[in-house]
């Protein structure tokens with residue numbers, strides 16, 4: 001697995017968003033991209049995923065396949081949850097019976113019941129739809145998963161469960177996850193590594209390994225880590241004027 005961003009630069013309507021960015025990702029690691037609103041997290045993820053062609057630089061991709069999870073589920077409304085989860089497999093020509101088995105297994109992993117698989121997206125709750133979106137991404141056995149604030153709209157209990165699931169799946173299956181979030185607590189829970197972006201400086205202000213193992217950090221540890229980060233200059237742009245996390 002190889003994913004490397006080399007000297008990436010991008011601008012919208014003549015306004016530079018990202019400049020001279022170099023990053024490399026390893027198999028099995030979860031990298032959190034954090035930074036204030038508008039600093040270019042989504043743009044950088046979309047460039048890495050090939051959804052946006054950068055104005056400058058190159059993306060080196062040497063892996064079989066990747067999957068993307070967006071902030072909203074983006075399920076196809078005319079397909080059942082089962083067929084949504086199996087969609088990538090159907091596109092890849094996986095036989096029907098095999099893809100139904102994989103879809104059922106991936107659905108179970110994210111806590112969807114067998115009964116839910118025959119339902120259409122309109123019949124599922126928002127949290128269930130997002131579970132299906134994660135199951136769909138992992139169903140194709142990706143080498144890289146791009147996630148753009150995937151859990152920001154789900155309730156706190158489900159968010160915790162999905163974070164743990166992602167961390168365990170990445171460790172077990174060896175995929176690399178590039179995770180966009182503006183929530184330092186979330187990054188502290190699930191990332192191996194942190195990339196901190198700045199809106200003012202249009203680039204990376206900090207790169208660091210997160211101590212401990214993703215998914216195995218307890219509440220106290222995460223709280224103390226975020227408190228320590230919050231006092232650092234590298235995270236200043238993530239704090240609002242009152243010194244609270246945004």
Ligand SMILES: Nc1ncnc2c1ncn2[C@@H]1O[C@H](COP(=O)(O)OP(=O)(O)OP(=O)(O)O)[C@@H](O)[C@H]1O
Pocket residue numbers: 012013017035036037038039040041042043044182
């Ligand atoms: N298609 C577009 N056309 C014009 N400007 C854009 C486009 N996409 C993004 N931008 C601008 O580029 C900048 C970076 O946007 P981006 O969505 O990458 O930031 P972000 O860090 O992900 O923000 P947020 O945390 O609010 O989602 C913003 O100023 C945004 O307005």
